[in-house]
Each structure stands twice: as C-alpha cells, then as structure tokens.
Amino acid sequence: MRDSSLGGQVGVCPDEAPRSPVWGPLRMPPVTCGGLSLALELPALIRQLRAAWRARRGGHLGPERSQASTWVEAEKEEEVEEVKHDIEDRSAHLEADGRLNTGHAGVLLVERRGSYPLIDLRILKSNSLVTLLCHLFNVYGLIHHFQLDMVKLHRFLGMVQEDYHSQNPYHNAVHAADVTQAMYCYLKEPKLAEQLSPLDVFLGLMAAAAHDVDHPGVNQPFLIKTRHHLASLYQNTSVLESHHWRSTVGMLRESGLLSHLPADMSQDIEQQLGSLILATDISRQNEFLLTFREHLDNQDLDLQLASHRHFILQIALKCADVCNPCRVWELSRQWSERVCEEFYRQGDLERKFDLEISPLCNQQADSVPAIQTGFISYIVEPLFEEWHRFTEPSLLSRTMMGHLHKNKARWSRLRYAHTPPDTQTHPSAEEPQPEGARARTRMRDLDSDPHCSFGYQCHVEPQSGSGPAL
Numbered sequence: 001m002r003d004s005s006l007g008g009q010v011g012v013c014p015d016e017a018p019r020s021p022v023w024g025p026l027r028m029p030p031v032t033c034g035g036l037s038l039a040l041e042l043p044a045l046i047r048q049l050r051a052a053w054r055a056r057r058g059g060h061l062g063p064e065r066s067q068a069s070t071w072v073e074a075e076k077e078e079e080v081e082e083v084k085h086d087i088e089d090r091s092a093h094l095e096a097d098g099r100l101n102t103g104h105a106g107v108l109l110v111e112r113r114g115s116y117p118l119i120d121l122r123i124l125k126s127n128s129l130v131t132l133l134c135h136l137f138n139v140y141g142l143i144h145h146f147q148l149d150m151v152k153l154h155r156f157l158g159m160v161q162e163d164y165h166s167q168n169p170y171h172n173a174v175h176a177a178d179v180t181q182a183m184y185c186y187l188k189e190p191k192l193a194e195q196l197s198p199l200d201v202f203l204g205l206m207a208a209a210a211h212d213v214d215h216p217g218v219n220q221p222f223l224i225k226t227r228h229h230l231a232s233l234y235q236n237t238s239v240l241e242s243h244h245w246r247s248t249v250g251m252l253r254e255s256g257l258l259s260h261l262p263a264d265m266s267q268d269i270e271q272q273l274g275s276l277i278l279a280t281d282i283s284r285q286n287e288f289l290l291t292f293r294e295h296l297d298n299q300d301l302d303l304q305l306a307s308h309r310h311f312i313l314q315i316a317l318k319c320a321d322v323c324n325p326c327r328v329w330e331l332s333r334q335w336s337e338r339v340c341e342e343f344y345r346q347g348d349l350e351r352k353f354d355l356e357i358s359p360l361c362n363q364q365a366d367s368v369p370a371i372q373t374g375f376i377s378y379i380v381e382p383l384f385e386e387w388h389r390f391t392e393p394s395l396l397s398r399t400m401m402g403h404l405h406k407n408k409a410r411w412s413r414l415r416y417a418h419t420p421p422d423t424q425t426h427p428s429a430e431e432p433q434p435e436g437a438r439a440r441t442r443m444r445d446l447d448s449d450p451h452c453s454f455g456y457q458c459h460v461e462p463q464s465g466s467g468p469a470l
C-alpha cells in the first residue's frame with residue numbers, strides 16, 4: 001500500500017505521529033477505551049473491547065458467571081450477557097429518546113433513522129459487519145493511522161449495522177459484510193494494492209460497509225410512484241444511494257468518529273464516501289463502464305493520481321456490489337434467490353395497492369433463472385470482463401470469471417428447462433463470440449431487448465457516453 005497522502009506505513013506503528021502534506025500533522029493518538037493497545041490481534045481486541053464496555057457500564061457478569069466450568073460455557077454466558085446488556089443499554093437510550101415501542105410478541109420495535117419504521121432488536125446479536133470492519137481496520141493499521149477512538153469506531157459501526165433492515169431478504173447487514181469482504185479482496189489485487197494510500201483503503205472499506213444502509217427493500221421507481229419522502233428529498237435522482245450516503249454522514253457525525261480530524265479532512269472524507277456510494281447506482285452503469293473501457297483501451301490509467309485511484313475504487317465497489325454470480329454456485333444461488341424474493345415482495349406490495357407491478361417483480365412472470373441470466377448478461381459480465389482486463393488478469397479474477405460463466409450457464413439451463421420449446425429465444429449473449437466483443441454486442445442489444453429491466457441506460461452509445469470526470 002502506498003503512503004503518499006498521510007505518511008506513516010500501514011500495518012506498522014511508526015514512532016512519530018503521521019503527517020499529512022495536505023492537512024498537516026495529525027494529533028497524537030488519544031488514549032481511549034481503558035488504554036487499549038491498537039496493535040492487538042482481533043480476538044484480543046474484541047476481549048478488551050468487551051472489558052472496556054463492561055467497565056464503562058460499571059457492571060460485572062454476576063456470581064453465576066464465575067461458575068462456568070468450561071471455556072465454551074463461559075463464552076456462551078458472556079455472549080448472552082452481552083446481548084442482554086446491549087439490548088438494555090439501547091432500550092434505555094431509546095426510551096430516553098421517546099422512540100421505543102413494544103410490538104406484538106414482546107418484540108421491541110424502534111422507529112428507524114430513515115426510510116423504514118421498525119427494527120427488531122434481536123438482530124443485534126448478529127454482529128458480522130462490526131466484527132469484520134474492526135478486523136480489517138486493525139489488519140490495515142487504519143485505527144492507528146487515523147488515530148481513531150475505538151469506542152467511537154465501535155459505536156459508528158454498530159449504528160451502521162443496526163440501520164440495515166434485517167427483514168430484507170437481500171439488502172441487509174450480511175449483504176454489506178459480503179460486499180466489504182469482496183472489496184477487501186479487490187483492494188488486495190496486485191495491480192492495485194501497492195498504489196493505494198491509507199485514505200483509499202479507509203474510504204473503500206467504509207463505503208462498502210455503508211453503501212446500502214437503511215435500504216427499505218424496494219427500488220427507486222417504487223419510492224417515486226408512492227411519493228415517498230426520500231424521492232422528494234432527492235428529486236427522484238439516485239434516491240436510495242443519496243440516502244445511504246447522507247445516512248452514513250449523519251452517523252459519522254453522531255458517533256464523532258472523525259471529530260478529531262481537521263474539518264477540511266473530514267469534509268473531504270464525507271464527499272469521497274458520497275462519490276463512491278453514488279457510483280453504486282445501477283442506472284449509471286453505462287457511464288462508468290464506458291469510461292473504464294476507454295481507459296483500458298487507451299492504457300492511460302495512472303494510479304499515482306488520486307483521481308484515477310478514486311475512479312478505480314468506484315469500479316471496485318460496483319464490482320463488489322454485484323459480485324454474487326462470481327462466487328461458487330451454492331453461495332451465488334442463495335444470493336440470487338434472496339434478491340428475487342425482495343423483488344417479489346415489492347411486486348406483492350404493488351399488487352396489494354393496485355400499482356403497476358415493476359419489471360422483475362412479478363413472481364408469476366419473472367422466474368429466478370430468467371432474472372439472473374439477464375442480470376449476469378447485462379450488468380455483471382460486462383463489468384467483470386473489464387475488471388478482468390484491468391487486473392491483467394489476476395488469479396482471483398480468473399477464478400471469478402470461471403464461476404461467472406458456470407453460474408450463467410447453469411441459470412440458462414434452468415431457465416430453458418422450464419420454457420416451452422416454441423417460445424424459447426436464446427439471447428445473442430449465449431452464442432459464442434470472440435473474446436472482448438461480447439460485452440460490446442450486449443450493450444448494443446440492450447436497446448431492443450425487452451428483458452433489460454435493470455435500470456440500465458440502454459440508449460447511451462459508446463461514442464456519446466459521458467463518463468465521470470477524472
């Protein structure tokens with residue numbers, strides 16, 4: 001990882017406070033969380049965090065805690081106790097805010113920060129996003145480099161995780177953790193890893209973790225046609241992505257995670273997070289793809305330039321967001337079924353309220369294999385073909401393309417296995433074509449393909465596309 005923007009090597013603890021040529025010297029690391037050592041391995045870090053939280057609560061685990069006969073029992077008791085404390089803490093906090101209600105079956109229901117009214121506090125036991133981010137921040141030395149307060153970091157990540165809707169089949173905190181894991185893998189690509197600054201890595205991981213926060217489980221057209229307040233607020237443009245970004249900024253400020261940094265630095269981080277999260281708007285796919293392809297054709301990407309690295313981070317996040325078909329079949333299939341279930345739920349809502357059923361949301365007409373073959377052909381494959389080129393290609397990239405082609409073929413077989421022979425029309429993408437020509441053909445074909453329902457800007461031709469400024 002390069003070290004151009006903030007000084008200090010990532011992964012080691014320099015003796016001096018890191019200096020920034022742009023923002024000047026940063027303050028010395030604050031002593032927080034009972035003097036936590038920031039170079040700890042993850043299990044030790046988590047144990048110390050737990051101890052610090054307990055100390056702050058002024059509590060202890062009670063007499064029965066010490067009677068645990070095995071380590072496993074002790075861990076279980078600790079976990080149960082921790083969840084109990086967590087719920088009590090949050091309940092007390094929410095009661096103080098006047099936001100707590102008790103729902104049916106004794107489930108605690110809380111008004112959410114943004115788009116959806118309820119949250120089931122039982123989801124808090126699922127901690128994958130917080131654990132993963134704490135681990136990756138530690139691995140990369142970001143906690144030390146940015147002198148982050150561990151308690152504030154934990155609070156921020158907890159808020160992000162909590163604001164994902166566990167009742168969404170797809171857009172939930174596990175999807176966020178999945179995208180973050182993929183983003184981490186892409187940041188490790190040999191072509192990229194040596195060029196990235198600590199700020200790049202910080203932004204990439206943060207954007208991946210928060211890119212769908214508070215997703216309501218319905219798409220932008222649904223919000224527009226139901227006149228949702230978010231659609232009005234963001235003037236029907238990148239409504240969800242804008243909400244994910246602004247919610248993230250709100251949580252950053254609420255947690256005070258960046259409050260020790262100079263104002264212009266924290267503002268810059270907020271803006272760059274916005275640029276990354278807004279890039280995940282699938283309706284801007286063509287814009288990014290054409291620019292990416294142009295750079296690769298011209299071989300003019302210069303990763304010494306911060307603006308070019310930022311563009312590659314945008315592409316990497318877009319890849320991470322749609323990489324499910326690049327994973328092994330069993331994982332890929334589950335994600336595919338989950339996203340379709342979310343579409344179908346939207347369709348059910350539309351049917352219930354006499355609204356026109358959105359494309360891909362009609363369970364009777366839109367099968368999972370049909371949706372997935374379209375999604376792979378129009379969105380995933382064109383993007384990953386260019387990513388494959390960018391990585392020159394790497395072992396990971398080759399593996400992903402292998403999974404992608406196998407999964408696509410499998411969905412295609414499943415799709416046509418249940419289609420009457422006289423109505424079968426195989427898309428041109430299925431036919432063998434020279435490598436590199438397939439994606440271009442697909443993009444032209446989008447104009448006339450009735451199955452292109454992914455919010456793709458089908459009418460933009462490569463020559464007329466205006467890509468993001470670098």
Ligand SMILES: [Zn+2]
Pocket residue numbers: 175179211212321
């Ligand atoms: Zn996503």
